[in-house]
Amino acid sequence: MDNANAVVALAALAQESRLAAFRLLVQAGPAGLAASRIAQALQMPASSLSFHLKELTHAGLVAPRQEGRFVIYAARFDTMNTLLGFLAENCCGGDPCATSGTPACSPGATSCGT
Template sequence: MDTKAAIAALAALAQESRLATYRLLVQAGPAGMAASKIAEALGIPASSLSFHLKELSHAGLITPRQEGRFIIYAAQFDTMNALLAFLTENCCGGNPCMPVGNACGSASA
C-alpha cells in the first residue's frame, strides 16, 4: 500500500458513522450486509449512510455488489490487512516485536 492509499483509508475511517459501519461489516464477514440492514443496525438515515458507504468504497475499504434489488456491502479485508502492514512495516526498528503488554524493544524478562 502506498502513502496516498493509506491516507485515504485512514481518512475514511476517521468519522464515527463510517468507523461503526466498517466495524459492522467486518462482523458480518464476507457475506456482507444490505444497506438497509446497516442503516437499521446503526440507526443512520439512508441518505447519510449512502454518503458514508461511498466514502468507504472510494477508499477501497468496502465493496458493493448487486443481489437482486439489494446492494450488499462487504468489508475488503485485503485492504485493511495492507493498511495494517503499511502502518507496522517499520515496527520496533526491524527487531522482532515483544509480546503484547511489553514495551516494544524492551528487554524485560
C-alpha cells in the same frame, strides 16, 4: 500500500459513522450486509449511509455487490490487512519482533516482543 493510499483509508475511517459502519461490516464477515440492514443497525437515514458507504468504497475498504434488488456491502479484508501491515511495517526498527512468540503489535503489547 503507499502513503497516499494510507491517508485516504485513514481519512475514510476518521469519521464516527464510517468507522461504525466499517466495524459492523468487519463483524459481518465476507458475506456482508445489505445497506438497509446497515442503516437499521446504525440507526442512520439511508441518504446519510449512502454517503458514508461511498467514502468507504472510494477508499477501497468496502466493496458493494448487487444481489437482486439489494446492494450488499462487505469489508475488504485485504485492504484492511494491507493498511494494518503498512502501519506496523517498521515496528521495532524493521526487525522481527516475535521472538517470544507474541507479535509486538498485538493488543496489550507495550514494547517490542512484550
